[in-house]
Amino acid sequence: MLVNGANVQNNNTGPISQSPVPGNPVVSIPATNLNIGMDLWNASPANAEATKLRHNQSSAPGAGEQWMQQDDRELKRQKRKQSNRESARRSRLRKQAECEELQKRVEALGGENRTLREELQKLSEECEKLTSENNSIK
Numbered sequence: 001m002l003v004n005g006a007n008v009q010n011n012n013t014g015p016i017s018q019s020p021v022p023g024n025p026v027v028s029i030p031a032t033n034l035n036i037g038m039d040l041w042n043a044s045p046a047n048a049e050a051t052k053l054r055h056n057q058s059s060a061p062g063a064g065e066q067w068m069q070q071d072d073r074e075l076k077r078q079k080r081k082q083s084n085r086e087s088a089r090r091s092r093l094r095k096q097a098e099c100e101e102l103q104k105r106v107e108a109l110g111g112e113n114r115t116l117r118e119e120l121q122k123l124s125e126e127c128e129k130l131t132s133e134n135n136s137i138k
Helices: 048-058 061-137
Strands: 015-017 028-030
Touching: none
Parallel strands: none
Antiparallel strands: 015 028
C-alpha cells in the first residue's frame, strides 16, 4: 500500500529466481500477490457491489457466498462506524450548545445578582435612614 492509500498489485504469476549466494543453490519461488484481500480493507460502500461481483465471478460458488458475507459484514461495519461518527459529532454539538446556554445563563444570573445586591444596599441605607429619623422623632 502506498502512502496516499493507493494499492500496488503484483501481477507476476511465474517463479522468481533468487540471486545465487556462495554456498547456496538457486531456488525458484513462486510469486505471490501480497495484496490479497486488501480490497476488502479499503472497500467503500460505493464499490462494495463491484467487489461482490468481481469475487463472485472469480471464485467457486461456495466461496463466492463467503466473500459476499464478508463484504456485507464489512459494509455493515463501515456504516456502523460512520453512524457512530455522526452520533458522536451530534453529541459534541449538543454538549457545546448546552455549555454556551449555561454560560449565557451564568452571565444573566450574575447581572441579576448584581442588580439585586445594589437594590438591597439602597433599601438597607433607606431603612437605616428611616430608623434614625424615627428615633429622632421619638
